Amino acid sequence: MDLVWDGIAQAFWLLVRGDRETYQVILRSTQVSGMATVLSVLVGVPLGTLLGLSRFPGRNVLIALVNMGMGLPPVVVGLLVVITLWRSGPLGGLHMLYTPQAMIAAQFVLAFPLVTAFTLASVQQLNPKLRTQILALGASRWQMLLLLLREARLPLLAAVMAGFGAVISEVGASLMVGGNIRGLTNVLTTDIVSATGRGDFARAIALGIILLALVYAASLAITTIQQRTRPS
Amino acid sequence: MSQPIIEGHDLQVVFGGRKVLDVPYLAVEQGEVLVIVGPNGSGKSTLLQVLALLLPAAGRLTFAGEAVNTRPDKSGLHFRRRMAVVFQEPLLLDTSVRENVATGLKLRGTRGHDLERRISLWLERFGIAHLAARSPRTLSGGEAQRVSLARAFVVEPEVLLLDEPFASLDLPTRYALMGDLKSVLARTSTTVVLVTHDRDEALALADRVGVMLSGRLAQIDRTEAVFRSPASEEVAAFIGVENVLRGKVASQQGGLAWVVVEGRILEAVSELAPDTPVLACVRPEDITLSLRRAGETTSARNRLAGHVARIDDRGSQWRVVVDCGFPLVVLITRQSGHEMGLAPGSEVAVAFKATAAHLIPRA
Numbered sequence: 001m002d003l004v005w006d007g008i009a010q011a012f013w014l015l016v017r018g019d020r021e022t023y024q025v026i027l028r029s030t031q032v033s034g035m036a037t038v039l040s041v042l043v044g045v046p047l048g049t050l051l052g053l054s055r056f057p058g059r060n061v062l063i064a065l066v067n068m069g070m071g072l073p074p075v076v077v078g079l080l081v082v083i084t085l086w087r088s089g090p091l092g093g094l095h096m097l098y099t100p101q102a103m104i105a106a107q108f109v110l111a112f113p114l115v116t117a118f119t120l121a122s123v124q125q126l127n128p129k130l131r132t133q134i135l136a137l138g139a140s141r142w143q144m145l146l147l148l149l150r151e152a153r154l155p156l157l158a159a160v161m162a163g164f165g166a167v168i169s170e171v172g173a174s175l176m177v178g179g180n181i182r183g184l185t186n187v188l189t190t191d192i193v194s195a196t197g198r199g200d201f202a203r204a205i206a207l208g209i210i211l212l213a214l215v216y217a218a219s220l221a222i223t224t225i226q227q228r229t230r231p232s
Numbered sequence: 233m234s235q236p237i238i239e240g241h242d243l244q245v246v247f248g249g250r251k252v253l254d255v256p257y258l259a260v261e262q263g264e265v266l267v268i269v270g271p272n273g274s275g276k277s278t279l280l281q282v283l284a285l286l287l288p289a290a291g292r293l294t295f296a297g298e299a300v301n302t303r304p305d306k307s308g309l310h311f312r313r314r315m316a317v318v319f320q321e322p323l324l325l326d327t328s329v330r331e332n333v334a335t336g337l338k339l340r341g342t343r344g345h346d347l348e349r350r351i352s353l354w355l356e357r358f359g360i361a362h363l364a365a366r367s368p369r370t371l372s373g374g375e376a377q378r379v380s381l382a383r384a385f386v387v388e389p390e391v392l393l394l395d396e397p398f399a400s401l402d403l404p405t406r407y408a409l410m411g412d413l414k415s416v417l418a419r420t421s422t423t424v425v426l427v428t429h430d431r432d433e434a435l436a437l438a439d440r441v442g443v444m445l446s447g448r449l450a451q452i453d454r455t456e457a458v459f460r461s462p463a464s465e466e467v468a469a470f471i472g473v474e475n476v477l478r479g480k481v482a483s484q485q486g487g488l489a490w491v492v493v494e495g496r497i498l499e500a501v502s503e504l505a506p507d508t509p510v511l512a513c514v515r516p517e518d519i520t521l522s523l524r525r526a527g528e529t530t531s532a533r534n535r536l537a538g539h540v541a542r543i544d545d546r547g548s549q550w551r552v553v554v555d556c557g558f559p560l561v562v563l564i565t566r567q568s569g570h571e572m573g574l575a576p577g578s579e580v581a582v583a584f585k586a587t588a589a590h591l592i593p594r595a
Contacts, residue, residue, distance in 0.1 A: 129323060132286050136317035137336045138387065140309050147335075151326055 007205025048119025069113025118159030270444030
């Protein structure tokens with residue numbers, strides 16, 4: 001039990017003392033996963049809306065791909081991104097491997113199918129007659145889409161949370177494409193892996209607690225937005 | 233007469249190989265309340281959606297003289313914004329009542345003081361100002377439909393299209409809301425097209441009535457004209473003329489015809505020539521019923537002797553089927569039924585005016 005208490009005590013000290021390195025890791029985790037989530041929302045919400053509202057040949061094939069994307073193993077994504085960015089790989093010229101940008105790219109690949117699938121489900125659960133009603137109110141097609149997304153905002157926020165939650169707690173891909181370079185590409189999850197490997201359980205537990213707190217803070221923020229936007 | 237606000241030519245909608253709408257011509261006059269009645273599935277909602285530019289159709293449409301594309305596209309937006317639609321289901325947005333009423337105006341770019349003033353005005357007119365901050369999910373059906381109506385009126389549309397707006401409301405709420413709609417319409421000059429399966433709504437609200445049967449407009453005319461002189465047996469049956477009697481014109485003089493129905497002679501106002509096979513339509517509420525002493529016969533025209541074959545209790549009214557050689561349906565109040573001690577088998581006499589009988593030539 002000492003192990004656990006030590007960890008909690010150390011986490012407390014790391015935060016209270018303002019350990020610069022710890023804060024940097026927290027910040028990097030938030031930035032990398034936050035940016036990956038933002039990009040996934042920018043791609044996933046329009047894509048999910050399109051898949052949810054329109055009918056075209058090949059739509060089912062795309063939806064099946066998106067659903068498969070929800071179950072992508074992070075290590076496979078990591079492997080693909082590493083191969084792509086490898087010096088002799090197709091995008092090797094970008095010299096992006098082992099940078100935070102590479103991690104954002106890998107996390108984006110993991111998160112956007114989630115956001116797309118959740119968006120698809122969100123817009124499909126809306127009453128189909130709502131589109132006609134909104135058009136009847138005098139909406140242009142763009143205004144209709146925006147109003148529909150506003151109607152689906154609660155499940156859409158869940159989509160954002162699902163995307164962020166998945167990538168901030170992911171380790172395989174981040175480790176492979178980032179390399180866990182101290183002060184450059186180490187994030188909370190990769191740091192926990194290496195601390196545990198070193199036998200530095202106290203630090204690993206401390207970072208684990210911080211990671212949980214971070215995820216909770218994000219979900220609290222989203223929940224607050226969700227609940228505030230509904231009139232009583 | 234001024235130009236119709238909406239004019240449709242050869243409007244057709246085909247679903248799965250079946251023509252659900254086939255209207256060669258329809259004009260909606262400026263400022264009128266046109267009620268389209270018809271049974272469920274007759275295509276009346278389809279017609280409304282075509283007029284609202286929400287459903288593509290074959291044919292031509294003009295709005296205030298301008299040609300409109302009947303296959304809704306971007307150019308349709310300009311016309312859609314001059315109309316408003318209320319559906320049977322209010323389908324309010326997940327925001328406050330006030331924001332719901334604001335939606336149409338905001339979509340049209342109305343802002344600021346004008347926006348606030350108009351929202352408040354229409355919340356007030358439909359008696360929902362006290363609900364402004366509420367979520368639609370907490371509203372009753374009647375309250376929600378009021379919001380839906382306010383949301384449509386607030387944009388001050390040139391044409392208001394109403395699709396069974398009262399159908400899912402309970403009776404007191406329905407009457408209250410119809411009353412409110414009537415008084416609102418009295419003070420605006422909005423053109424209204426209302427679609428309903430309810431004849432009473434047509435009688436209560438319409439300047440003109442169109443009867444929609446199997447995708448076609450079987451008749452469209454002034455309300456009284458449609459209800460008094462249905463154009464066909466089907467129209468008569470739908471608008472509630474329960475007595476449609478097969479007969480033949482025996483003679484006609486000066487607009488008064490004598491019709492033989494099952495060996496009895498009826499008098500009707502008609503210009504039809506002798507020997508024309510006809511259907512004589514008599515509305516149940518236009519027939520009076522009185523008791524007859526046993527053995528008494530009657531020779532007066534349009535006064536027929538018979539006996540009560542059946543009584544259907546319809547609450548405040550009784551629907552009495554009188555056998556007078558042919559069945560004749562009569563509506564009487566429950567009270568007068570009790571006073572007469574009416575029961576199946578009672579000997580009765582029925583009478584109606586020559587103007588209450590309407591003749592339709594039969595093919």
